[in-house]
Amino acid sequence: xxLALTPNPALDLTYEVxxxxxxxxxxxxxxxxxxxxxxxxxxxxxxxLGRRALCAGPLGGATGEEIRDLLVAADGVxxxxxxxxxxxxxxxxxVAPDGATGFHEPGPALSPAxxxxxxxxxxxxxxxxxxxxxxxxxxxxxxxxxxxxxxTLSGSxxxxxxxxxxxxxxxxxxxxxRPVLVDTSGPALLDAARAGADVLKPNLGEALAxxxxxxxxxxxxxxxxxxxxxxxxxxxxDGMLGVHRTPAGDAAWQAxxxxxxxxxxxxxxxxxxxxxxxxxxxxxxxLPDVLRHAVAVSASAxxxxxxxxxxxxxxxxxxPTVSIEEIPCP
Amino acid sequence: xxLALTPNPALDLTYEVxxxxxxxxxxxxxxxxxxxxxxxxxxxxxxxLGRRALCAGPLGGATGEEIRDLLVAADGVxxxxxxxxxxxxxxxxxVAPDGATGFHEPGPALSPAxxxxxxxxxxxxxxxxxxxxxxxxxxxxxxxxxxxxxxTLSGSxxxxxxxxxxxxxxxxxxxxxRPVLVDTSGPALLDAARAGADVLKPNLGEALAxxxxxxxxxxxxxxxxxxxxxxxxxxxxDGMLGVHRTPAGDAAWQAxxxxxxxxxxxxxxxxxxxxxxxxxxxxxxxLPDVLRHAVAVSASAxxxxxxxxxxxxxxxxxxPTVSIEEIPCP
Numbered sequence: 001x002x003l004a005l006t007p008n009p010a011l012d013l014t015y016e017v018x019x020x021x022x023x024x025x026x027x028x029x030x031x032x033x034x035x036x037x038x039x040x041x042x043x044x045x046x047x048x049l050g051r052r053a054l055c056a057g058p059l060g061g062a063t064g065e066e067i068r069d070l071l072v073a074a075d076g077v078x079x080x081x082x083x084x085x086x087x088x089x090x091x092x093x094x095v096a097p098d099g100a101t102g103f104h105e106p107g108p109a110l111s112p113a114x115x116x117x118x119x120x121x122x123x124x125x126x127x128x129x130x131x132x133x134x135x136x137x138x139x140x141x142x143x144x145x146x147x148x149x150x151x152t153l154s155g156s157x158x159x160x161x162x163x164x165x166x167x168x169x170x171x172x173x174x175x176x177x178r179p180v181l182v183d184t185s186g187p188a189l190l191d192a193a194r195a196g197a198d199v200l201k202p203n204l205g206e207a208l209a210x211x212x213x214x215x216x217x218x219x220x221x222x223x224x225x226x227x228x229x230x231x232x233x234x235x236x237x238d239g240m241l242g243v244h245r246t247p248a249g250d251a252a253w254q255a256x257x258x259x260x261x262x263x264x265x266x267x268x269x270x271x272x273x274x275x276x277x278x279x280x281x282x283x284x285x286x287l288p289d290v291l292r293h294a295v296a297v298s299a300s301a302x303x304x305x306x307x308x309x310x311x312x313x314x315x316x317x318x319x320p321t322v323s324i325e326e327i328p329c330p
Numbered sequence: 331x332x333l334a335l336t337p338n339p340a341l342d343l344t345y346e347v348x349x350x351x352x353x354x355x356x357x358x359x360x361x362x363x364x365x366x367x368x369x370x371x372x373x374x375x376x377x378x379l380g381r382r383a384l385c386a387g388p389l390g391g392a393t394g395e396e397i398r399d400l401l402v403a404a405d406g407v408x409x410x411x412x413x414x415x416x417x418x419x420x421x422x423x424x425v426a427p428d429g430a431t432g433f434h435e436p437g438p439a440l441s442p443a444x445x446x447x448x449x450x451x452x453x454x455x456x457x458x459x460x461x462x463x464x465x466x467x468x469x470x471x472x473x474x475x476x477x478x479x480x481x482t483l484s485g486s487x488x489x490x491x492x493x494x495x496x497x498x499x500x501x502x503x504x505x506x507x508r509p510v511l512v513d514t515s516g517p518a519l520l521d522a523a524r525a526g527a528d529v530l531k532p533n534l535g536e537a538l539a540x541x542x543x544x545x546x547x548x549x550x551x552x553x554x555x556x557x558x559x560x561x562x563x564x565x566x567x568d569g570m571l572g573v574h575r576t577p578a579g580d581a582a583w584q585a586x587x588x589x590x591x592x593x594x595x596x597x598x599x600x601x602x603x604x605x606x607x608x609x610x611x612x613x614x615x616x617l618p619d620v621l622r623h624a625v626a627v628s629a630s631a632x633x634x635x636x637x638x639x640x641x642x643x644x645x646x647x648x649x650p651t652v653s654i655e656e657i658p659c660p
């Protein structure tokens with residue numbers, strides 16, 4: 001089972017309106033509510049890939065309850081949240097026929113005690129071989145479902161949880177000898193690299209901004225220098241670059257889709273994280289193979305209207321068309 | 331105690347942003363959540379006027395829980411909601427320094443069984459002399475707090491609750507010999523008049539639109555013709571017109587503030603309803619006196635940034651400055 005930790009989960013609300021205008025009142029035609037936050041999307045994609053996923057992270061308030069209730073209905077996703085006194089955030093996306101307008105709440109500030117509890121809960125989940133109890137309403141899992149085999153840590157950090165504390169979560173995984181993937185941005189990305197995250201998955205902009213480098217290859221190698229095991233940098237329509245360090249030197253591959261897929265890119269990065277967690281962290285497949293699967297699944301996610309959804313059939317059809325090229329690492 | 335029935339209560343969210351643009355992503359700086367819906371505002375103003383208020387109406391889902399929790403914190407407001415299977419609505423108001431943009435969810439549809447239960451609960455509340463039990467966490471009320479003395483019914487109707495059912499709620503009050511005020515619009519305003527509501531409080535636009543008349547006096551008298559006891563029509567900065575039928579013929583007064591007050595008019599009409607419920611329905615004060623108080627309290631509400639808030643001190647200072655004029659009813 002893969003533990004998908006979301007430091008700042010959200011209730012994602014989509015409002016359908018006929019038209020949108022600034023400084024006007026709008027009658028919302030239809031409301032769609034979904035559990036959100038990058039780690040939650042990762043868990044939902046893992047479930048669609050046939051992998052067991054456990055959602056964790058800080059959750060609180062009536063909004064937190066709503067996130068939990070919506071996830072109960074999501075097949076194959078289990079939950080083991082750390083309760084907090086604040087209320088989990090909402091995002092509101094107002095969709096008119098000609099475009100979308102988004103409003104993102106900042107999320108509740110975590111107290112130092114809540115940050116400690118989050119780490120303690122993670123340690124307990126990694127130590128335990130009985131899996132989550134309280135919020136697990138699924139049938140008795142089989143034995144191999146009781147063990148956390150890998151951890152993903154995705155999304156923005158809420159107020160009160162800084163890069164040091166993120167590094168502490170990465171270290172906890174390392175102490176329990178479980179591979180951990182981090183998908184975040186800014187200085188926290190560097191902190192995760194220094195803490196020895198097994199995989200980092202920035203997008204191009206995040207990789208360049210955090211490292212100050214000019215190319216994705218240079219940025220990825222800078223993150224390896226800091227301590228990361230593998231860096232997978234998503235390049236939008238150009239696919240993705242994967243780089244890891246071997247005793248013989250750095251090795252890099254770029255995987256790209258045969259043609260650009262248009263659609264909704266929100267959540268495509270989370271589907272990449274899910275594939276990396278399943279095939280790289282858990283199965284330890286060769287990096288080039290993993291990248292091909294990640295490109296195919298990510299392209300299928302772009303065709304789905306909702307973040308956290310993939311098209312497994314389309315991904316299977318796209319897989320043979322994905323190109324893979326080894327990139328020299330001088 | 332006054333029962334303030336809200337057919338479509340809401341969780342009112344206010345998002346502070348630096349600037350707003352369509353088809354952009356916005357980071358919300360601060361989130362303010364308040365219990366909303368016109369009847370909820372009425373109850374909160376009643377509490378500030380030192381009157382006991384009981385919130386009732388259909389409430390459901392996680393949003394309903396949040397409304398309930400926020401009201402627990404509001405001094406002096408008790409709650410006796412009718413549970414429904416749908417989730418109560420939200421409103422989102424995005425406030426930038428140069429203006430506000432609103433998004434209103436439609437609210438959950440009530441089933442026929444839920445509409446019946448709403449009426450049954452109202453009858454039970456009117457029959458009971460023990461007041462609400464389950465959701466009342468305030469200290470044991472004194473004896474006169476256990477009896478519903480008057481009812482207000484304010485705001486839009488949710489899908490599934492039509493004008494006929496609104497009329498049924500008015501009739502239930504009449505059968506239990508409790509005065510009832512209705513603040514609504516459209517055909518439901520006419521239904522409430524026909525059902526014999528003791529007081530109607532449309533604003534000018536609502537009164538003219540529902541009756542097809544050209545002046546507030548003619549509209550008010552048309553509503554009296556249908557069966558209403560008293561009509562108070564709010565006229566914005568011009569104050570308000572009150573008309574009732576006496577054995578000697580119709581009598582009408584216009585009360586107006588000494589000067590226009592600028593500010594936030596949202597919720598000012600609800601403060602008028604609260605004054606009418608307290609001073610006209612409960613205390614049976616003379617209509618001109620009641621109108622003067624309503625104008626003063628309403629003007630104080632306009633100076634408050636949040637709907638459902640009044641400035642009791644300001645209202646007391648404004649009261650002697652309110653003009654009152656009898657209007658001939660030929």
